[in-house]
Amino acid sequence: MALPQIPHDFVWGASTSAYQIEGAVAExxxxxSIWDTRCRMKGxxxxxxxxxxxxxxxxxxxxxxxxxxxxxxxxYRFSVAWPRLLPRGRGAINQAGLDFYDRLIDRxxxxxxxxxxTLYHWDLPQALDDLGGWTSRDAAGWFADYxxxxxxxxxxxxxxxxxxxxxxxxxxxxxxxxxxAPGVTDRVSHLRAIHHVNLAHGAGVDVLRGLVPxxxxxxIHNRQIVLPEGGKPENQAAADLLNEHWNxxxxxxxxxxxxxxxxxxxxxxxxxxxxxxxxxxPIDWFGLNHYGPIFARxxxxxxxxxxxxxxxxxxxxxxxxxxxxxxxxxxxxLAISRRYRMPIYVTENGCGGDDxxxxxGQVNDEHRINFFKVxxxxxxxxxxxxxxxxxxxxxxxxxxxxxxSGLSQRFGLVHVDYQTQKRTPKAxxxxxxxxxxxxxxxxxxAA
Ligand code: FCB
Numbered sequence: 001m002a003l004p005q006i007p008h009d010f011v012w013g014a015s016t017s018a019y020q021i022e023g024a025v026a027e028x029x030x031x032x033s034i035w036d037t038r039c040r041m042k043g044x045x046x047x048x049x050x051x052x053x054x055x056x057x058x059x060x061x062x063x064x065x066x067x068x069x070x071x072x073x074x075x076y077r078f079s080v081a082w083p084r085l086l087p088r089g090r091g092a093i094n095q096a097g098l099d100f101y102d103r104l105i106d107r108x109x110x111x112x113x114x115x116x117x118t119l120y121h122w123d124l125p126q127a128l129d130d131l132g133g134w135t136s137r138d139a140a141g142w143f144a145d146y147x148x149x150x151x152x153x154x155x156x157x158x159x160x161x162x163x164x165x166x167x168x169x170x171x172x173x174x175x176x177x178x179x180x181a182p183g184v185t186d187r188v189s190h191l192r193a194i195h196h197v198n199l200a201h202g203a204g205v206d207v208l209r210g211l212v213p214x215x216x217x218x219x220i221h222n223r224q225i226v227l228p229e230g231g232k233p234e235n236q237a238a239a240d241l242l243n244e245h246w247n248x249x250x251x252x253x254x255x256x257x258x259x260x261x262x263x264x265x266x267x268x269x270x271x272x273x274x275x276x277x278x279x280x281x282p283i284d285w286f287g288l289n290h291y292g293p294i295f296a297r298x299x300x301x302x303x304x305x306x307x308x309x310x311x312x313x314x315x316x317x318x319x320x321x322x323x324x325x326x327x328x329x330x331x332x333x334l335a336i337s338r339r340y341r342m343p344i345y346v347t348e349n350g351c352g353g354d355d356x357x358x359x360x361g362q363v364n365d366e367h368r369i370n371f372f373k374v375x376x377x378x379x380x381x382x383x384x385x386x387x388x389x390x391x392x393x394x395x396x397x398x399x400x401x402x403x404x405s406g407l408s409q410r411f412g413l414v415h416v417d418y419q420t421q422k423r424t425p426k427a428x429x430x431x432x433x434x435x436x437x438x439x440x441x442x443x444x445x446a447a
Pocket of ligand 1: 017020165166169222289348395402403411
């Protein structure tokens with residue numbers, strides 16, 4: 001294992017999100033979210049499954065926490081379902097929803113696992129989408145009120161706060177491409193959503209700073225190198241624009257105070273005086289979700305003239321076929337360090353597959369272990385070269401509802417049988433536990 005000089009307080013964690021694992025979508029007063037709606041739309045989810053039950057984590061969270069404790073993870077990143085706290089997105093509060101996260105947080109703390117709370121992992125209350133969702137400028141205020149409720153309730157025990165998960169994925173896929181809820185394909189809606197989500201982030205940071213003593217606040221960005229499909233010059237402009245949307249549209253305004261050039265020109269009509277200062281609020285760290293690189297292709301029939309291109313045939317892939325380029329992970333960590341100059345937590349990294357138990361009931365996900373080996377090695381290289389990486393969270397603790405791919409893509413360290421809800425730690429869970437143990441042993445401070 002090439003992870004030299006990992007500090008003793010390096011965070012080894014596991015990530016999940018509410019809609020992907022909780023289930024219990026109509027229980028204890030939870031309101032519908034835009035993903036409940038999408039799951040009921042024809043073609044909304046490839047395999048026709050839903051998050052109605054998912055991993056039933058709403059009822060089985062004690063077992064899931066026990067699994068994490070056994071693995072030795074020191075932190076758990078989960079998200080709060082906004083429609084559980086505020087079934088209509090604003091107004092009436094759902095006490096039972098608030099109580100659920102109290103129980104979860106208390107149990108984590110008892111197990112010695114630090115809660116890392118994401119406020120928004122894509123499950124906007126449907127009632128707010130009916131009012132325009134993120135295309136409405138009011139959305140920043142709705143989000144701030146929701147953040148206020150969560151901060152007041154959990155801020156005594158939770159110190160690690162994340163405003164949003166992967167801003168550009170849910171705005172691009174939800175408002176320009178129709179790969180995610182709410183499934184709009186319109187430039188103006190997309191531009192408005194980008195700007196309002198940025199405003200909501202800034203408002204959320206102010207709320208958290210004001211209400212949570214000692215808060216450590218971050219935002220999570222997906223960053224992946226964008227390359228022109230086939231290395232062809234005719235795809236270069238598509239790659240450049242996709243790069244702005246995918247990698248820069250959120251961290252640049254939030255951390256540098258300006259939009260990248262092409263988006264800046266297009267978004268101007270929706271930006272009001274003082275907005276950039278409202279968006280660019282000091283935060284404590286950069287959350288990076290990273291998978292493989294993306295290949296872009298020019299396509300005049302799409303909202304922005306770009307689409308996802310083919311991965312080169314000779315590219316190495318694992319599991320569900322996503323490309324594996326650990327050097328690009330190292331390069332991203334270094335690029336983020338140089339551009340934003342702040343501590344980084346890797347808040348998601350992992351790979352999917354169709355893992356199933358063998359005759360002996362074991363799940364031997366060698367491909368995932370290989371993936372984690374090469375990616376954690378690449379992280380080690382970035383750290384040696386100067387990137388200030390403070391923690392690493394695998395995606396995902398459990399197999400779960402993988403958005404548009406439904407239940408068919410499994411990303412977990414722990415296998416979930418969706419018929420029986422039986423949990424089976426995979427070989428990768430044992431590998432991760434051993435990694436954590438060995439790094440802790442070698443980095444333990446001298447007695
Ligand atoms: C990320 C999402 C996460 C999961 C992984 C595979 O884009 O944040 O919820 O779907 O991809």
